[in-house]
Amino acid sequence: KQEVTQIPAALSVPEGENLVLNCSFTDSAIYNLQWFRQDPGKGLTSLLLIQSSQREQTSGRLNASLDKSSGRSTLYIAASQPGDSATYLCAVGRGGGADGLTFGKGTHLIIQP
C-alpha cells in the first residue's frame, strides 16, 4: 500500500528566504505526482503536476522535482512571501486505471513578514 510522507510537518521562515519541502513515497510505481496548497478551511489549489517520465516542473517561483527511483519529490519555493503561508500537500497517482491520489499529511508553512 502506498504511503506518502512529508517532512517537515511544519516550517516557519522569514520572508524572502528560499525553502524546500520534501515528499517521499514508498512505492515507486507511480504515474504522476501533484503538489497542492491548502489554505485553512478551504479547498486544494493545484500548484504543479509532474508526470512519472519528467524530472521537474516550474511555475513562477515554484519548482518541483521528482526522483521516482528513490521515491522522492521536492518543492522549492524561491523568495518566499507572507502570501505563501499555507499547508502544502503532496499526492501521488498510481495510474493504470487507478485514478485516486494518495496524499501526504502536508507541511504547514508560515512565512514571517
Place this chain on the structure above:
Amino acid sequence: EPEVTQTPSHQVTQMGQEVILRCVPISNHLYFYWYRQILGQKVEFLVSFYNNEISEKSEIFDDQFSVERPDGSNFTLKIRSTKLEDSAMYFCASSKEVGETQYFGPGTRLLVL
C-alpha cells in the same frame, strides 16, 4: 477560469439520516472524484467516476456510499445512513483525462450529530 463548485458549503445532519453532496465539475472534464478529509488528518480518496460508472473505489467507499451523475453537469455523493465518523470535509475533483491535473472544489463540511 473554470472552477469546480460544491453545494452546500456546510451541512449538519443527525446520525442515521441520508445526505446528498453536490458538485459541478469543470465542463469539459471527463473524470470525477470524491475525497474526504477528517479534521487534522490526510485527504483520503473515496471514488472515481468515468463514463457513467465507478472506475475505482477505496476501502472507505462501502455500501453506504453511492455516486451519480444525474444530468450533464452535476455529480453527487450520497451517504445513506450517516455515522458520527462520517463528519469530515468532502471534496469533489475533476480532470480532463486520467493522469492529468485534478482540480478540487472548495469542499462541503459535513457534521453528523
